[in-house]
Amino acid sequence: MLLQECLDGLNIRSGLTYVDATVGAGGHLAAIRERLGAKGNLIGIDKDKTSLDKVAARLPDAASYIHGDYCDIADHLQSLGVRTIDGGILADLGVSSMQLDNTERGFSFLRDGPLDMRMDNTQKLSASTIVNEYQEREIADIIYKYGEERLSRQIARRIVSKRPIHTTGELSEIVAGCIYTARGTRGHNKNRSKSRSDRLDDSHPATRTFQALRIAVNSELASLEKFLHESVKILAPGARLAVISFHSLEDRIVKQILRQYAKGCICPPRQPVCTCGKHPELLIMTSKPVTASDEEVLANIRSRSAKLRVGEKV
Ligand SMILES: C[S@@+](CC[C@H](N)C(=O)[O-])C[C@H]1O[C@@H](n2cnc3c(N)ncnc32)[C@H](O)[C@@H]1O
Structure with a gap:
């Protein structure tokens, strides 16, 4: 979803390190690897071990794979000896079509399955x-x-x-x-x-x-908040954070946290001189969220609610 827009938003450059924090069926991951070429690291995270294992078996050389929650992204990367990300981080939030279409996972009201809904x-x-x-x-x-x-x-x-x-x-x-x-x-x-x-x-x-x-x-909103804060911290200057959300609750969190890091100073507005000493840490690259083209919505109706926001570490 919003594939081209994500690749452009991440500004993929050869030789750098990128993270796909929501591997899902591996569509974005494969496209990032293709654009990155042979030079450059790609790390894929997903809390759904079943789908992660499938992608790892299909694309074994495309990335290093980590099973876990993206809210712990800093620890996950540290387990691979990676402390900062100089390329970018992508999160395509929500459930994958693999999860939705599998009756046994219990995500869909259109299919009769067990009341499960666990991503992990x-x-x-x-x-x-x-x-x-x-x-x-x-x-x-x-x-x-x-x-x-x-x-x-x-x-x-x-x-x-x-x-x-x-x-x-x-x-x-x-x-x-x-x-x-x-x-x-x-x-x-x-x-x-x-x-x-x-x-x-x-x-x-x-x-x-x-x-x-x-x-x-799945504690989705708490996970998202922690993920965004950790991601901003581990990005190197010039690296990008791209997030696709699917509903207003998610989008509100992404918008507010990106704005918070883009703002810098947190002194009261009437205070004449800044005493907090905070500087902007992010540059927002999408003044309005990027949405799917008419063609994409026609081809995939779920994309009508997708919103992409991108920030660049200052
Ligand atoms: C919309 S899908 C991603 C689709 C993927 N971009 C693709 O091209 O196939 C979202 C994925 O994120 C995973 N996910 C959701 N919340 C997560 C979290 N907190 N930590 C790690 N993975 C998560 C889900 O298990 C699911 O596989």
Whole structure:
């Protein structure tokens, strides 16, 4: 996704070291290696060991592979003796199509699989734990916070009343039923104009709840924040950080953290002289996020929500 735009954003130069922090099916990784040529290091990280092993078997010489969470990028690189990155770091956030399409992984509300959603299947917490063991209030908070779902409380109540829930199909039906009931009782006001949020709801009634559970299971937002801070620290001057996000919660974090490093001084605005001594550490290369071309969206509908932001270490 946004492949050409990522390669350009990373400004790939022969002889330098690059990191693909989200190897997935290896599409970006293979393209980076091709542009990098034989000279230059490439390191691939993914917390999904199954897909990482597949890519490592298919492209053994393309990169050094590390199984782990990108939030620990500095430690992972140090295990290879790498302390700074002089080329760039890429993160293409979210789930891969390999994960979405594999029923057994339980990511999709369109396929009936176990309630799993773990990107790293060595971790304990799964969607089943949250759905079947968490308190109603905790479930509602997750659905509201990570799914921005207005009907979070009703959905949580319905989930708890239907326990135990075993599959994504069951959960998807329960959520859809709850939303249709709520819409049925509200749906009389036909003149109400549709907000962006309403239009999003039209995609599938379980979209927001599944997104929320996935984010909670994989601690996605906390991982992303730590990854961005660590990445900025380990970049050498002139090296780039490129991040593709897929929803507003992720994009907000990327935008805010890049801005924070681009700003430098953190003294109160009314203070006449800077006393904090902080200087900008990043130059933002994308004043607006780069989005997919019409052709790419036509070829792959998921790319319509992708946003690429790039920063360069000062
Ligand atoms: C959208 S896919 C990447 C697709 C990839 N760019 C390609 O060309 O095939 C996202 C990948 O990031 C991985 N991932 C998500 N969060 C992660 C994290 N915190 N640490 C490491 N990998 C993560 C997922 O397991 C998934 O394989």
